[in-house]
Amino acid sequence: MTQQLMSAQAPPAPPATGLPRHAVSLSSWRRADYERVWERAEWMLGSSTETLARTAPGALLGVLFYQNSTRTRLSFEVAARRIGGSSVGFCDVTTTRAGDFYQESLEDTVRVIGSYADILVLRHTDDDAAERAAAVSPVPVVSAGTGDREHPTQAMLDLWVLRSKLDSLTGVTVGYVGDPACRYARSLVHGLATFHAAGIVFLSPDGTRVPDDVRATLARARMSWRTAGSATELLRAVDAVTIIPFELSDFHESAVRSHTRSARLDQRFVFDAGLLSRTGTGVPLIHTGPRGPELPPETDDLPNVHYFEGVTKGVHLRAALLAELLAGHRRR
Structure with missing residues (x-):
């Protein structure tokens, strides 16, 4: 009953507007870009799980973690599920062709998984990995930390x-x-x-x-x-x-x-x-x-x-970012 009431009274989601195509560096982000993501994250904090699940139903997140993570990786995967999607990918590069005998290049791995998924999240050991991934990816790329370069989210x-x-x-x-x-x-x-x-x-x-x-x-x-x-x-x-x-x-x-x-x-x-x-x-x-x-x-x-509090809000922040980037990609 409470969930139904929350869903019925939830305000409409903020309109999705044009963020940069990728979130690999904050060097080019404008104040309005942050505000847009934060507005949607605030809306998500006050919405029911049923309302959130209608945000991006069926969306598929590709997870490419070449480096260990707990909070960042799991919060992205939970965020994808919260907005109605799911995730595929790897969190141990040694289980992939990028980490075994074949040493598949980052660019090829990104293009392969980008052909399966609607959006990619990448953590990597190379400083320039996020920029290289964005240059070849058919879908938006989010950096989850690359080398010593940046950790935008x-x-x-x-x-x-x-x-x-x-x-x-x-x-x-x-x-x-x-x-x-x-x-x-x-x-x-x-x-x-x-x-x-x-x-x-x-x-x-x-x-x-x-x-x-x-x-x-x-x-x-x-x-x-x-x-x-x-x-x-x-x-x-x-x-x-x-x-x-x-x-x-x-x-x-x-x-x-x-x-x-x-x-x-x-x-x-x-x-x-x-x-x-x-x-x-x-x-x-x-x-x-x-x-x-x-x-x-x-x-x-x-x-x-x-x-x-930061741990909990990390899911909402990343869910909001995924929703905005997905909406922008679909309009293009």
Whole structure:
């Protein structure tokens, strides 16, 4: 009864309008493109499962994951099902002709699976893989992270969550915790630049640096940037904080199966409940996952920590993006 009532009262879906054909880089995305996806994602948050299933019935998502993933891959697959579609593909390249004796090229794999599916999502170890895939694909391509280049949907998601906490992204200063050479950082900076954020403060592992291309993006956008020496200093300087795993695997490897983690993360980089209750009570925090000691589980119940909210909303964000790209492709 409740579901039927929700379905009957659900507002009509926002009209699908023209996004870029692919979502492989945020460097060319406009403010209106983000707003369009977020509007549809908000609509999806308030809609019943029956209403969502009528969004793209029968759509088929092709999943090409040359690199390990949990949240990103599964949220895309769940998103496809939520909007009435399904998915095919692989999450272990060694089970395919791309990863065995034949070493089928990325371009051929994309063209093959693109002939089966309506849209593709790709995670790959090569920096230029998403652009190469988009150049030959017969259907839209979404990057789920390629090498060190970009991770567009993670940035779209986190900016959406942060905007909901801050009301606006214009003029804000965001704290970034983790290696600034990570692919997520590149997508995040593109997004912040599009919304005219004021600046970014980096809290980074010892020995890392802000890469030249990220500095250039910040300079073009006239965004300030600096570094902080501790979590306490960062919290006092920013409006919101986004965190990535403090220890990263090699994004140019399909799977990193052995790694010696640091015995204990330096307390300068830990956002624990004690620090947040003393210093950061008004600063929203998000984490891309998988989280480590930089954001302990003891923080889960704090009102300004939105780790699992981001996990949940990741399905809606990716469902909205798939729906918009599919609608645009069908009109072409």
